[in-house]
Amino acid sequence: MRMQTLMPGAYRHSVATALLLGAVVSLTACGEQSGTDVAANSSTTSPSSSSSSPGASPYVEPGIVDGAPHHGDNNAYRRSGEMSAASAKDAQKEADRIEPVLKRLWGQKKWDPKSVRAALLELGYEEERTGPKGERLGGTLTVRKMYPRHETDHNVTPEGALIGLRVHDDACVTAFVQKTNFEVKTNGPFMESGCFEPPYGH
Template identity: 80%
Template sequence: MLTLTLGRRRHVAGAALLLGAVISLTACGDQRGTGAAAGAPSTSPSSSPSSPGASPYVEPGVVDGAPHNGDNNAYRRSGEMSPAGARDAQKEADRIEPVLKRLWGQKKWDPRSVRAALLQLGYEEERTGPKGERRGGTLTVRSMDPRYEADHNVTPEGARVALRVHKDACVTAFVQKTNYEVKTNGPFMETGCFEPPSGH
């Protein structure tokens, strides 16, 4: 009789533990006994970036709290320009901007038209060797980068422009149906004067 009672107690205790685990798993996300008013937002101590329980990998100022955001996007940061490089790049940007404005007004934003107009300013197309080495020229005009829409990549109409002014200074621009832009920047680590596309 004693062994039968002990066996039942173990069975009941095991069932109680299992039932407790199931209840706690199904209650995830429910707020019970927090003292917060209904509809009022509540935050846990570990969700605040400044709290001691916060991840040490979250970078300040990153909207979604992505860890290592700065490291992951280092390739998207342009190099620094010297003061002389910045001045010379701005002079070239001031020459390019009216040409792109005119082309945009004429609805000519294809790479061929943009290249022809900028070559008339006296720039020479950049040339590279088989291993990517630069062999002269400073101007590159290409199509817009493709972007993912719905379920496939789409290359929008327009042209991207890069002008290498100095080793540390560039002019980058684009012209497309909706707008155009001209700016100056230092070169990018992997893509030269062109800003690299987003990785995600």
């Protein structure tokens, strides 16, 4: 049998080709898993249904802009109750009575609770009374100071008044008047604060 000998240049060309083919095979196999590795690392989530952001919290709620975990649960106290259609209609009637009064007071720069309370009592409302355990004893109107807010290193209570009017057990008018503006709206009662919308940072 006659052995074929390679010329030095041809030998180098064959070695280079073999190395190149080996590199191509290595690169195409990169990142692939086979056998038991795939089973051990497999996921039932398809790429199309997985989260688009790596490391996203599994507790992010839909519709929350910043993706804060448990945002809905943590802010349940800020959600008002449902109103029936009839109660919502009655609440809107009362809101329509209150709004011009607050507009007038705002124009007169009278937004302290005492002035606001006096003006609203003239509409025929009665101040809400509660017992020692918080039970309601009568009346529907409550007017009080604004919620304090933290500024720099201490709390400040802004000028103005918060208004809560209980129209029905499931319907309220919630309003405020302050130096910068006033607002009147209707809503169901809040879980912990009745007709007053609770402040943030509960």
